[in-house]
Amino acid sequence: MLLRTAWRRVAAALPAAPGPRPEAPTRGLRLRVADHAPQSAVPSDTAIAPEMESVLRPLYMDVQATTPLDPRVLDAMLPYLVNYYGNPHSRTHAYGWESEAAMERARQQVASLIGADPREIIFTSGATESNNIAIKELEDAIQPDTSLVSIMSVNNEIGVKQPISEIGQICSSRKVYFHTDAAQAVGKIPLDVNDMKIDLMSISGHKIYGPKGVGAIYIRRRPRVRVEALQSGGGQERGMRSGTVPTPLVVGLGAACEVAQQEMEYDHKRISKLAERLIQKIMKSLPDVVMNGDPVHHYPGCINLSFAYVEGESLLMALKDVALSSGSACTSASLEPSYVLRAIGTDEDLAHSSIRFGIGRFTTEEEVDYTVEKCIYHVKRLREMSPLWEMVQDGIDLKSIKWSQH
């Protein structure tokens, strides 16, 4: 309500004639965007106004690394960035009250997505902080046997879905705490903390089309799970995470969760169709392509393919108009092949040639087709240049070669 009246006031204050209509940006797949960002954040009075160059930006196919903000989320956040800027912990005036109301509403939105009670949600700065809070609890309850099982719901590199319900059943029957890092899973696959017997869950804002810098941890109340605060101070968030709760960010997280709840089925159907299209087209045109990860228990939006006899990094460089990655963003700086692929027993050479395609809510069929076409072209070209491929074409079994003579 407050939201709408504020917006109406702003709309009324807008000048009647906004002037000549701005030139529409070029339509089409490769968007021309005025690239004035890199110069400097603070415009200097003496600097010449930068020429608005049109720069083609790559297609975004790396949704496991981060996701764009859904426009509905930004719309929910804006009033709290501009107008309702109160500290939600101020108890004595309207700024604090309205900010606190927004925070509690966001808490309810997050809780309803995972079937929890709002009192069980604590806002943090991200899934990493939530994971640390959950794991730290382990040190306080040392028992002879395992005291905490921590599983990722959907792997961010190969997209495999873990059998959370089954693991939850086992953990609750053995009286062991069960924590899951659901950063990639929340809002994409249905999760219910009571059905799946989850005691602790980490949620990340920027993986579900929400803002970066915010997350939440779900901590079960019945039976009570005790965690120790990582960050102590003013006692906010029931003492489990001190520090002012950033209202605009948590409002964004709440809005993202609500949108995800509404869009889950539609998105899942679309993403599955697009994923199927991508895999079929690539597998049909290229031999020796392996999809990493279990094909059945798999989240369709994260496709990890290994192209044999092609180096992953060189393929990434070749596909410069598409934003892709091999392995996870957290480890992208190191040159080692992904530990996940090594853990599932992929051969070294296949692990080095893996690429992760991410399909999300905003990915279009044209983007998928373009990516597939470029991928096929470059893999064929790189294979032509590869001596290993030549040897394989001649019928030599690479495993039989003794690479070092001395």
Added chain:
Amino acid sequence: MAASSRARVLDLYRAMLRESKQFSAYNYRTYAIRKIRDAFRENKNVKDPVEIQTLVNKAKRNLEIIHRQNWPKFWFHKNLVHIRKLSSIVASFFILD
């Protein structure tokens, strides 16, 4: 009554598509257009007037959201002659109750 509500829904549909075409970001634009088409198509056989009204209200809210989100498209425009008007628009954000 049914005829006019049908006309209202169609007007809303056209207005939403028109606003969505204003998104400068390719991904947002295509998503909005696709979602609007799919959502209206999915609900085209709804008969219950209460449900229709709920859906129409939801669509109106989304239309407002799209309209608001496209307003800062000025900021990415080549010709920054509008900067003075722009600052007055931004200033109107800072309304104190």
